[in-house]
Amino acid sequence: MARRAHPWFRRSDGWWYVKIAGKQQKLARGRANKEAALQRWHELVLEQAANPPAESSEHTVASVIDLYLTQSKRLYVPQSYANRQHYLQLFAESHGFRLVRECLPMHVTMWLDAHTSWASDWTRSNVLRIVQRAFNWAVQQGIIKANPFRGITQRPGEARRPMTDGEFRALLRATAPKRPTGKKRSPHRRRPTAGERFRQVLFFLRYTGARPGEMANLTWNDVNLENGVIILRKHKTVRTQRTPRPRVIQLVPLVIRLLKRIRQQQGPDAKRVFLTARKTPWGKWNLGLRVRRLRKKAGLLNDVTLYGLRHHFGTQSIINGVDIKTLAELMGHTTSRMTEHYVHLAGCQKHLAAAMLQAVGARQGV
Numbered sequence: 001m002a003r004r005a006h007p008w009f010r011r012s013d014g015w016w017y018v019k020i021a022g023k024q025q026k027l028a029r030g031r032a033n034k035e036a037a038l039q040r041w042h043e044l045v046l047e048q049a050a051n052p053p054a055e056s057s058e059h060t061v062a063s064v065i066d067l068y069l070t071q072s073k074r075l076y077v078p079q080s081y082a083n084r085q086h087y088l089q090l091f092a093e094s095h096g097f098r099l100v101r102e103c104l105p106m107h108v109t110m111w112l113d114a115h116t117s118w119a120s121d122w123t124r125s126n127v128l129r130i131v132q133r134a135f136n137w138a139v140q141q142g143i144i145k146a147n148p149f150r151g152i153t154q155r156p157g158e159a160r161r162p163m164t165d166g167e168f169r170a171l172l173r174a175t176a177p178k179r180p181t182g183k184k185r186s187p188h189r190r191r192p193t194a195g196e197r198f199r200q201v202l203f204f205l206r207y208t209g210a211r212p213g214e215m216a217n218l219t220w221n222d223v224n225l226e227n228g229v230i231i232l233r234k235h236k237t238v239r240t241q242r243t244p245r246p247r248v249i250q251l252v253p254l255v256i257r258l259l260k261r262i263r264q265q266q267g268p269d270a271k272r273v274f275l276t277a278r279k280t281p282w283g284k285w286n287l288g289l290r291v292r293r294l295r296k297k298a299g300l301l302n303d304v305t306l307y308g309l310r311h312h313f314g315t316q317s318i319i320n321g322v323d324i325k326t327l328a329e330l331m332g333h334t335t336s337r338m339t340e341h342y343v344h345l346a347g348c349q350k351h352l353a354a355a356m357l358q359a360v361g362a363r364q365g366v
Contacts, residue, residue, distance in 0.1 A: 006018065007027055007034075007037050007038060007041050009031055009034075014029055014030060014031070015027070015028070015029050016028045016029075016033065016034065016037030018037075018041050018044070020044055025044055027040040027041055027044075028040060058099060058101075059099070059100050059138070059143060059144055060096060060097060060098060060099055060100065061091070061092060061095045061096050061097070061098050061100060061103065062092045062096030062097065064100060064134060064135060064138045064143065064144065065088045065089075065091070065092045065096070065134055066092075067138065067141075067143060068088070068134040068137050068138065069081075069084070069085055069088060069134075071137075071141075072084070072137070077213075077234065079213045079217075079284070083130075084130050084134075087127050087130050087131070088130065088131065088134060090115075091108075091111060091131055094111050094114075095107050095111065100135075100138075100144050100148060101148075103148035103149070104148065105148070105149060105151070105152050107149075108128065108131060108149050108152055109152065112124050112127065112128065112154070115127075121154065121155040122160070124154050124155075125154045125155065128152060128154045131149060132147065132149050132150065132152070135147040135148070135149055135150070136150070160303065160305055160307050160308060160311060161303060161308060161311060162308055162311035162312040162314075162315045162316075163304060163305075163308030163309050163311070163312045164312075167298075167300055167304050167308075168202070168206060168309070168312075170298040170299075170300055171202060171291075171294050171295075171298060171300070171304075172199055172202060173298065174294040174297040174298040175195035175196070175198050175199045175202075175294065176195055177193055177195050191265070192265060192277075193277065194276070194277035197274070197275065197276060197277055198290055198294075200258060200262060200274065201215060201274055201282065201287075201306075202309070203254070203255070203258055204255060204258060204259075204274070205306060205309040205310065206309045206312065206313065207252055207254055207255050207313075208230075208249050208250075208251065208255055208313070209249075209310055209313030209314065209317075209330060209331050210230075210249055210310070211307075211310060211332075212284075212287060212306045212307060212310075213284075214232060214247075214249075214332075215273075215274055215282070216274065216281060216282040216283060216284075216287065217234075217272075217281075218230065218232075218272065218273040218274060219271050219272055219273065220263070220270065220271060220272075220273060221271075222273075223259060223273065225251075225256055225259060225260060225263075228250065228251040228256055229248055229249065229250055229251060230248070230249040230251065231246050231247075231248055231249075232246055232247040232248075232249070232332075233246045247332040248329075249330075249332075250330065259273065262274075287306060291304070291305065291306055310331070311342070313331070314327065314331060314339070314341075314342035315342050317330065317342070318342050324336045324339050324340060327339050327342065
């Protein structure tokens with residue numbers, strides 16, 4: 001068995017050294033600082049144990065997560081990567097020191113239970129999948145032999161539902177500011193209020209089916225008003241496509257007029273299409289905060305979300321007779337498998353009754 005390297009003092013430069021993983025490491029300067037050198041040596045040994053090389057057989061939870069995040073950064077767009085990074089870092093803070101071979105399923109389930117703010121089954125299921133995906137990847141890469149968290153189940157919970165027409169109108173009303181009686185607002189004012197800026201967001205999401213993240217990151221370079229399209233070369237699924245291609249969002253006349261009005265308000269030097277009242281980009285947190293405030297003001301349920309506008313677009317398209325493959329293209333899905341979800345969401349009795357008549361070739365009232 002090879003002897004373990006110990007620190008030594010080098011007279012030529014006055015430093016304490018040690019060799020770890022074939023590389024010399026400086027520990028402390030000065031012969032009198034042996035205690036400090038030994039302390040730093042022990043710290044390096046612990047760091048090496050917590051973060052072994054990829055070919056090591058003694059990986060910790062932290063080292064697996066670190067390797068996964070390093071490799072997966074190129075696979076996900078920044079927003080998706082940041083979401084995974086957030087939850088995995090929380091898990092590493094609680095269990096990063098554990099050797100993978102010593103991990104048990106209860107370490108994940110108890111960790112999920114400890115985060116009481118993750119109240120919904122949907123959130124817990126999503127977090128569990130993120131953790132499991134990291135360790136499944138490590139198995140595929142030969143980094144670990146088995147995923148200790150495989151087989152853990154969590155109720156998927158109800159998917160986010162479509163926003164109704166009434167809820168959409170209620171949100172629009174809630175964005176209107178209170179004005180003194182008799183005071184009229186000039187229709188030619190170039191600087192919209194905070195409420196008006198958010199109304200623009202709501203209309204755009206409802207009539208394009210775009211993801212909130214796509215709206216937030218939209219630049220004028222992506223917009224072609226002459227041809228009535230938005231072309232996103234950087235989008236959620238571009239890195240998972242076998243043949244990467246841009247996401248094309250078709251624009252209806254109402255949205256074209258909306259974008260032209262925003263362009264006129266902003267001027268020719270603006271880069272982002274949608275900005276807050278402070279002229280800063282929209283993001284996940286300020287969008288969420290704005291929706292929560294408007295829900296409270298309008299007296300709406302907590303499951304009314306911006307993503308519900310995208311779900312409304314999908315379900316309404318099915319009800320209006322758009323076929324699955326075309327809808328997948330309109331919504332930016334890589335396959336129609338994701339789009340099939342909207343068939344179930346659109347399964348209201350009225351729609352199914354009309355579909356049955358269409359299926360048997362009958363006419364209404366016959």
